[in-house]
Amino acid sequence: MASSTSSGSRLVFPIDPKKKPGEQKLPLHNRWHPDIPPVAEVKTGEVFRVEMMDFSGGGITKYYTAEDIKHADSSLVHYLSGPIRVTDADGIPAKPGDLLAVEICNLGPLPGEEWGFTAIFDRENGGGFLTDHFPRATKAIWYFEGIYAYSPHIPGVRFPGLTHPGIIGTAPSMELLNIWNERERTLEETGLKSLKLCEVLHSRPLANLPSAKSCVLGKIEKGTPEWEKIAREAARTIPGRENGGNCDIKNLSRGSKIYLPVFVEGANLSTGDMHFSQGDGEVAFCGAIEMSGFLELKCEIMRDGMKEYLTPMGPTPLHVNPIFEIGPVEPRFSEWLVFEGISVDESGRQHFLDASIAYKRAVLNAIDYISKFGYTKEQVYLLLSCCPCEGRISGIVDAPNAVATLAVPTAIFDQDIRPKSNKVPTGPRVVRNPTIPQCTYDGNLPITKNPSAAT
Amino acid sequence: MASSTSSGSRLVFPIDPKKKPGEQKLPLHNRWHPDIPPVAEVKTGEVFRVEMMDFSGGGITKYYTAEDIKHADSSLVHYLSGPIRVTDADGIPAKPGDLLAVEICNLGPLPGEEWGFTAIFDRENGGGFLTDHFPRATKAIWYFEGIYAYSPHIPGVRFPGLTHPGIIGTAPSMELLNIWNERERTLEETGLKSLKLCEVLHSRPLANLPSAKSCVLGKIEKGTPEWEKIAREAARTIPGRENGGNCDIKNLSRGSKIYLPVFVEGANLSTGDMHFSQGDGEVAFCGAIEMSGFLELKCEIMRDGMKEYLTPMGPTPLHVNPIFEIGPVEPRFSEWLVFEGISVDESGRQHFLDASIAYKRAVLNAIDYISKFGYTKEQVYLLLSCCPCEGRISGIVDAPNAVATLAVPTAIFDQDIRPKSNKVPTGPRVVRNPTIPQCTYDGNLPITKNPSAAT
Amino acid sequence: MASSTSSGSRLVFPIDPKKKPGEQKLPLHNRWHPDIPPVAEVKTGEVFRVEMMDFSGGGITKYYTAEDIKHADSSLVHYLSGPIRVTDADGIPAKPGDLLAVEICNLGPLPGEEWGFTAIFDRENGGGFLTDHFPRATKAIWYFEGIYAYSPHIPGVRFPGLTHPGIIGTAPSMELLNIWNERERTLEETGLKSLKLCEVLHSRPLANLPSAKSCVLGKIEKGTPEWEKIAREAARTIPGRENGGNCDIKNLSRGSKIYLPVFVEGANLSTGDMHFSQGDGEVAFCGAIEMSGFLELKCEIMRDGMKEYLTPMGPTPLHVNPIFEIGPVEPRFSEWLVFEGISVDESGRQHFLDASIAYKRAVLNAIDYISKFGYTKEQVYLLLSCCPCEGRISGIVDAPNAVATLAVPTAIFDQDIRPKSNKVPTGPRVVRNPTIPQCTYDGNLPITKNPSAAT
């Protein structure tokens, strides 16, 4: 691939998928901090190319085993490409208070790397949305045929990917970083007393606070005092925040535009965690079809755009969120099967307008239903995490039940999964090969006792 | 309208919109209970027509005032049409354990009643999703021109309605009704201690427990011992539950199919709360374009379908949810502007993977943004409650932030609401007429102090 | 149905489907002429309702016989509702040179008349696009279940209708009428020498010239000198022309807008020939799902709009065509099977960039292919004439072959009609009931000898 041509895109961040994260031409990073220096510079209007490793930096392999998932080091995610400094045509950098409009001109897998994976973490190692039901490390490998993905581990489905970067964001200012660290620390310290969802998910960390473990800081040399300081302060990349980050919006594909607030000079744009496809919610956590890949981007700087377009929704002017524009190029499906959940949990307990509980129940309902068509529940859990299904908040006001829905496009299956009124189906239900790479769960926590539990 | 023809639909539940609820030909009801007797009977395969009042039974008027909203009696909602007993072609009724497949063949407003309303309840009278920001009773009237709705109170928008019934459900069995009442009572009694969302919404009732006040029970005569007993036990219609009910799924329009569990002999189908259009979440509570209307339905009975297709997700076999099928006939938009929210509330406090908080912030972000284009915040709140916007759970696993998004189709506006990179807009921003019927808020509760608060 | 309410639409042209054309409250007409007087008047901005008979005025029945088709009197089509005079809010009528913007707010079948028919005329009585292959009068009856149509005569298909008026147009001026009559007479007189398509369709009339036979002229009393004069001059309604008319654009459904040129004072809008659904081309001639029905319309007058927006494409300023706007509410299908045709006819003869021949071959290819799935060719011919299939001109420049395509949405079938690579199909091909009402062909003309000919 040529690095630069007059009309093509300029490659500003190359990745060699055969090499390890530490061996790449430009250094990666896996934390948010204003002092991680930019490794590349782009001008507004130019189309440039950024390549990226998969979120694990190659730690999760293409082999048919879940051992790599079971022992994955969650402290080193996500390997990001950048930061990229953005200036206008005159070389004047983006400034705090500006908006950075980033258009996704093109994106896809790296040539020769047309594969990805979807996985469930072991319950003791982070788990996922349904970790109390599915505690065992499990993995499915997907192969791509152009726009389509298929998996030997979840036979009978094939779907076009709505490819997108899971993470795209600007660097936080020190002031914003402090806000993040303080509020997440407060949650970590006080959360156990008051939170209900964690009764269900109680082995999952409440927040992922700064940690020097496995910290990678781009050009900053490990072991230096600067590294030590930044590593102590820098925010983890796991949650989405005011700077964008891990927003996991599955429709951010070709032709989309992202309006990111700028907090530091040059904006310091970073991106990573490419997904070939993802369902709304990415429920299995490591749950999109994770892959390495490339983005072709074009930036505009909207001077003072934060004040013009974003209104702080919190105590400081920094409490803002990005805005997104989604374009006309998407796979569109004409028929959907929709599963509903209400905010009553598996124990039968009523919760008050809790959309997270309602969505959990909708996903569990969908898993149970679809598993009737020849799949294990783990297969469906992985599938609903990565196929283009839509998770909706349908009702959020009719106390006490929030109503959430999960809509699954029926065309992704090679059989008709709709309910049939006649007792005799048109054909025997297909028996699928249930062999999916999976590890034993050795933890101590009990698994939810209800009909949907994995068996 | 002829009541029956060989090829047309048979009218089984007529409504005269000029008359009051108590004056209709067939009696209405506003509670769920197995002992409310059916008032009509249909056979599988026949297309039949059900007409319905608006949810308030005409209590909310077409006049340009919000006084009727301010003093609305929330104990009498929702007026439902039915119950309708369903039998198969041989006259054998639907039985507990069956699935009732209800296809929506057609639906719309009643002739001559091509109007509706969207409203915010006063904070002291139920409020809505953002009641701490918008405490004042407010109302907008909408007029329909075929598939389109427009409002003199929210000028500059016009959109096709994705018309649907807010409520469709089967009667619960006594066993299921007891489960509902017990779990909702438990919430009401213990909720205040443990719930976080209610810190924000603390003037809203946690649940709406059975109450004889304004109770309407169809053929059951008021004042009889039977009425007294049922009124004490019957569930309110406000939340969606295992029987369907107030699920507010905005895509249940023409050509959709609903698979409802059957809990009593004959299924006892009821429906009401017609919406000309609604946004995901129906955030203003009385928040769709509420109207009277009609449904043309066709039923199938899937014998033993509950066991075949639904898996209980709780301690009893009754803990199920309906399944829905959505068809190919919808307005589809090519461009969307997407607002994001994370589970950090307006005070800056971090919550753990709370999709309700995240969605609240997404909606607040959207309101603030769109209000820059010549609207008051109340106008936008009402608009986002009733226009065909999509509320998504984008990320529910990246602790501690749930990411919710609200996607607004840009084509509903008569101006381009996308961010512009050039400082000088192509035209002056339209100054809209802010005169919207609204009452004073006389309550004692403080309004949220943040930039998005109503002024 | 109330005729008028404050917010509903005003009924300006009522139809009683139980009565004959001559017995309706307002007189119908079946010709275009400037002197047919208006029977109703509307103002710009008001939503009004026009009801209409089916194109045959009830001549084609709902009985399962094709005898009515075989002996249909083609000289009396199409019964139109109108003319309607349009004025602005001040009562000033539309004037020649204006554009009349007509929005279709709503439309559908008449209550109790939820059925329609699709038919092939006998070759001796008008035939259709493929009359040399299918010379026998044939009819299928369709029933509507809300938005869906199904037919006992073409089992295994069901589709949502994109309902539209086949005919909508303004009255021609005398000058325009003279142009029509002259050019069509010239064709009739000189055509046989030079036209190639008619070698194939040689029993079809080349044009349908004015004729007093079965002429119906609204308020003009039959037998008067005025009637005689108009009947001699008035244009038949069969072809679409500069005034709109029988344009058969299948996407003119709810939310569409039609910009019609105005040739006479008041515009004199007429409409009729309602179609529940139609495929591009309406190949069977009587080929949509023909029905009675209603339109709810709203008009605007764009003063001097013809000059502003239309450019004459011919020797006079009257040689213009209407413009149409199509809205977002349509059934959309995700998968299509596409059949191709090139401008080589069934005898193997090459034609020069002839899109009509190419489309004919595409339709014949589709008929042959789909008939492999358990249908007779006549059934498929009728189906492709009325289902929402798309007829495209794909290539019109690559001499000598025009390439036309016919795209059929696969979701309308209850079986998978795509080619399968494995020899053993997933199930036996369904054997459909071929009993479709059909008459014998008694004509003298030979039927095309090729594999697709009806047998």
Add this chain to the structure above:
Amino acid sequence: MASSTSSGSRLVFPIDPKKKPGEQKLPLHNRWHPDIPPVAEVKTGEVFRVEMMDFSGGGITKYYTAEDIKHADSSLVHYLSGPIRVTDADGIPAKPGDLLAVEICNLGPLPGEEWGFTAIFDRENGGGFLTDHFPRATKAIWYFEGIYAYSPHIPGVRFPGLTHPGIIGTAPSMELLNIWNERERTLEETGLKSLKLCEVLHSRPLANLPSAKSCVLGKIEKGTPEWEKIAREAARTIPGRENGGNCDIKNLSRGSKIYLPVFVEGANLSTGDMHFSQGDGEVAFCGAIEMSGFLELKCEIMRDGMKEYLTPMGPTPLHVNPIFEIGPVEPRFSEWLVFEGISVDESGRQHFLDASIAYKRAVLNAIDYISKFGYTKEQVYLLLSCCPCEGRISGIVDAPNAVATLAVPTAIFDQDIRPKSNKVPTGPRVVRNPTIPQCTYDGNLPITKNPSAAT
């Protein structure tokens, strides 16, 4: 770009866009003949990559001049990549009578070559669909930003490309080739007497018969007797025919599947003429956005599939056409402006159900209308030739007028091009820069005298 990896696609036909056709690693060809030997071989099931030059082999340049268009050698189009021999997994080749299912997994421009052109040929050099109106050689250059194209020569429009190969086909057998040559020669010899469209397009060749001029035959060495024989017999690539070929179906993009008949052992698949985007009809002839590019394909062999799925539509079993399947991934537009044409030509003469004439008038109407928004007519002609507009055969039975429509998605313009009812537009109409590369027309033929003629 790696040529082969375990999971990526294997590059079987490489192109270096910096080199001339004769300098490529594998030889190209520009004729159809059974004896052009395959240059590569693939197995069913494998994903392979084929690169291709633009149709002119680099003859048309990226420079802002139309001189290259004016003097283009039309006898050398189109440079194709292939033939590719296809075998099954056991190495047994495709055989005559099989169907070759070719899935388009992916496609796009070559890296570094993100540009294309759209052009009008000089009337004396081939012209186009509207050559009598637009006789001058004209060219627009387009640049790609990911999925979007924009042109400095047609400012104010930008649209996502529905990229597709203009040509994909199998080699004809000698028997089929003879049929082609005979029928096209007959047309050439007898056509002038009987054809009407050519009265209008009379400087265009009726057919493009075999010619040794500029003939390129892959591995066959020029000057050998074999070369001479093949060059005399081989069919030109300009029209689409029974083998697929230049079908110019604009929706054959990612995820599509093409079922091609096999006429020779190995199928001998060739492809070329990549289009970044094209409108239905490709009216300007050199009218798509022409570019070099790549395809990633996957083949299946359906043994005896011709008999199973294709029915000959002519005197021999070879008179068949391919079938196509179109997938769910397309840009979809919600609003369209539709222009209509009827089969009356610019002189006012009536033609009988002639869809080509009707489409011509629809295109002319669209050109005139859109040119009111600041464009020259040539700019619009080029635009409608290459943007994703849809050309439909709306009515083909209402004698004497065929009705064709051209639907243009309004979202491709940066201004609202819909008719406005108020006289004062919301802003001044944009004055576009009319500087588009164009040559003088020096021919002798008169240009059509009507209001739409180029000035």
